[in-house]
Amino acid sequence: MMSKLNNKELDQKIKSLARAENKLLAIVIEHISEADRRKLYLDYNYANLYDYLVKECGYPGGSAQRRIDAARLLAVEPKLTTKIESGEINLSQTTLLQKAFREKSQTTKVTPDQKRSLIAKISDKTVNESQILIAKELDLKIKVNTKVIHQKDGSVRFEATLTKEQWESFQKAKDLASNATQSNDLPTLIKYLSDKFIKQKEGPTATVAVKKQVLQRDQCCQHKDPYTQRLCGSRWNLHIDHIKPKWAGGSDDIENLRVLCQKHNHCIYRQQAGIKTYTLSPVPPI
Ligand SMILES: [Zn+2]
Numbered sequence: 694m695m696s697k698l699n700n701k702e703l704d705q706k707i708k709s710l711a712r713a714e715n716k717l718l719a720i721v722i723e724h725i726s727e728a729d730r731r732k733l734y735l736d737y738n739y740a741n742l743y744d745y746l747v748k749e750c751g752y753p754g755g756s757a758q759r760r761i762d763a764a765r766l767l768a769v770e771p772k773l774t775t776k777i778e779s780g781e782i783n784l785s786q787t788t789l790l791q792k793a794f795r796e797k798s799q800t801t802k803v804t805p806d807q808k809r810s811l812i813a814k815i816s817d818k819t820v821n822e823s824q825i826l827i828a829k830e831l832d833l834k835i836k837v838n839t840k841v842i843h844q845k846d847g848s849v850r851f852e853a854t855l856t857k858e859q860w861e862s863f864q865k866a867k868d869l870a871s872n873a874t875q876s877n878d879l880p881t882l883i884k885y886l887s888d889k890f891i892k893q894k895e896g897p898t899a900t901v902a903v904k905k906q907v908l909q910r911d912q913c914c915q916h917k918d919p920y921t922q923r924l925c926g927s928r929w930n931l932h933i934d935h936i937k938p939k940w941a942g943g944s945d946d947i948e949n950l951r952v953l954c955q956k957h958n959h960c961i962y963r964q965q966a967g968i969k970t971y972t973l974s975p976v977p978p979i
Contacts, residue, residue, distance in 0.1 A: 726764035911952035
């Protein structure tokens, strides 16, 4: 039956189903809003509406939360049902709104009028446009915390907030680099830009022959604990390090090179670069 439809019929069918889906969603939100008002969940021995929707009605957690967010907005703006039905407002937008209201209400009260006015403003806007409008209207602080999560395979997830100017400058770098990287992938770009910068700062590295000599001379990590003078001596994952860094005018001569394990190499690099999140031991005199 479905395979018998021609493309035009299939297109129309999907559109009419999408309309029906929005209509059904609006009805669901109305009912959840009523259940919230009655605290229906108490009758079923749940502490809150969320638990009731997830455990009793089978909604996945995220879907339940989005429906609750919309239902609570409906209590403020009865026109929301029509807007959801017509597709003027979707659940991503109502959730954005509720999150913003929760954040704002920690410092200032958000009035029902303000809420209604914002619902009107973001109607028919994209999620991105809504996000900007909401932040401007409520004068929300920009989150600048950078989140870094080290994962068990050694990879790292991070989340950062850039200002408009930082983002634009990053986009420009991305456009310029995309020819060389043949990719729009963010991690590829970060690696490309970092490598370029490091090479520019550090210059060409010592020759293979010189590195070999240093390895033969040192044989193991030469880092000395500044207090006990104990040599690290690790033979695992060795790197050649410039005692006086290249960017400080250090040479590639064998006397300015030493072997360090990865841990000490990284640690000393961070100290020299002035990154003070952790310190293992002071920088040895350069
Ligand atoms: Zn070491």
